[in-house]
Amino acid sequence: MTPTLNVLKETVKRLIYKGNIRGLERILEKTHKGDIVAIFRYLSHQEKIKTFQILMDVDIEKASDVLYDLDEDLQLELLRSLPLKEAVRILLTFSTGEIAKIIDKLPDELQKHLLERLEEEEREELEKYISYGESSIASLISEEYISVFEEKTVEEVLGVIKTAPPDVEVVYIYVVDKKERLVGVVSIKEILTAPISVQIKDIMESEVIYIKSDASKEEAIDIFRRYDLFILPVVDEEEVLIGVIYIDDILDAITEKTTEDIFKMAGAQEEELFYTNQVLKIAKLRLPWLMVSVVGEIITAFIISVFDFTIKEFLPIIFFLPLLAAISGNISSQSAIIISRGLVTGKIMENFKDFMYYLLREVKVSIVLAFIVSFIVGVIATFWLSHHILGLVISIAIFINMVLAAFSGGLLPYLLLKINKDPLLATGPIVLTVNDIFGILIYLGTATFFLQYLRI
Secondary structure (H helix, E strand, O other), X not given: OOHHHHHHHHHHHHHHHHOOHHHHHHHHHHXXXXXXXXXXXXXXXXXXXHHHHHHHHHOHHHHHHHHHHOOHHHHHHHHHHOOHHHHHHHHOOOOHHHHHHHHHHOOHHHHHHHHHHXXXXXXXXXXXXXXXXXXXXXXXXXXXXXXXXXXXXXXXXXXXXXXOOOOOOOOEEEEEOOOOEEEEEEEHHHHHHOOOOOEHHHOOEOOOOOEEOOOEHHHHHHHHHHHOOXXXXXXXXXXXEEEEEEHHHHHHHHHHHHHHHHHHHHOOOHHHHHOOOOHHHHHHHHHHHHHHHHHHHHHHHHHHHHOHHHHHHOHXXXXXXXXXXXXXXXXXXXXXXXXXXXXXXXXXXXXXXXXXXXHHHHHHHHHHHHHHHHXXXXXXXXXXXXOHHHHHHHHHHHHHHHHHHHHHHHHHHHHHHHOOOOHHHHHOHHXXXXXXXXXXXXXXXXXXXXXXHHOO
């Protein structure tokens, strides 16, 4: 944080502490919205609510801009904490597309009152956005763009640009035919340097990169990355231009996706960020993942009980169970993360042949690692317990476990993808639980197989 922002933050905190509302109003009125957004995360929960309520009273439009620019977790923290009437009032300043991004994460009562306050046309449009699903680009589509007919002259287009709303980013002008279908694009630079009598169709670029309205956010992110775009036009099934997607919305989508992926890898849910002090709701969100681990470990406990005769015969065999679980869990997680990220980003194709190439690569890497690790652990076990057969058994068990852990860790993301589930789910408790079950089974099964030699 810069010294200027730090002074602003401390000033806001001090004014709230002293109850100097008038002074806080003057500060918020003069401060740029970007600076208010920058200090918001450093305020306490109560300071955020107080500051935002005062900002709404001072300048509802600035408050709307600040709320829109905040990270989603802060947006929802504010909306959940504001009085119902105030939350509805600020949300009504948003477009239906902006509301669609967060409405499913708002309390039911707030959703109900908001929908009641919307005009019928806006309500229908919002319901349409929601019906597309959270992964759709529908909520990213903006109607703030300029389009002109292909017969227009440069002079006429310049007139359109001059009368455009101030919020429209005038970087590209989209060209449509009489049926409103997208046929070309022209940059503002080309328009400013062309003769004013030339028709726009004579200077436009007819090869336009666009995206269909039913596409996913993943597809949009991929197109922006591939072509290094600033704006991406959106067309419907008949190629009629219906809007554009701006780079800042795509960056938000990338951040949102990254956060979601991290939560999945941790066996948690992003929604936890939106429940500030609601411990029971957070616990409810985490419980399903925890139960996956509980059920898996109960199965593991049952497997250990099945091999109780082996453990009774040679108790030191269980000394290495934690080590086994840690090593095989680590290698299975690595394999699952590499494969799942490859599938999600498109670096690994969904076809079986391409997937098998990367899976076998993971297995080959695990064989090298397993050889080194199993040899080291086997030698240590031999000298520690003065039993060379035990050292060999442990070495063999660890080798088999590491190779199979890499295989199962890489296979699970692909199987989840084939049943239309997010491959990243395989990087959390699922892969670790599956690995524990089969790891313990293989380890004790190997020891049982060599039991007669362990008695020597």
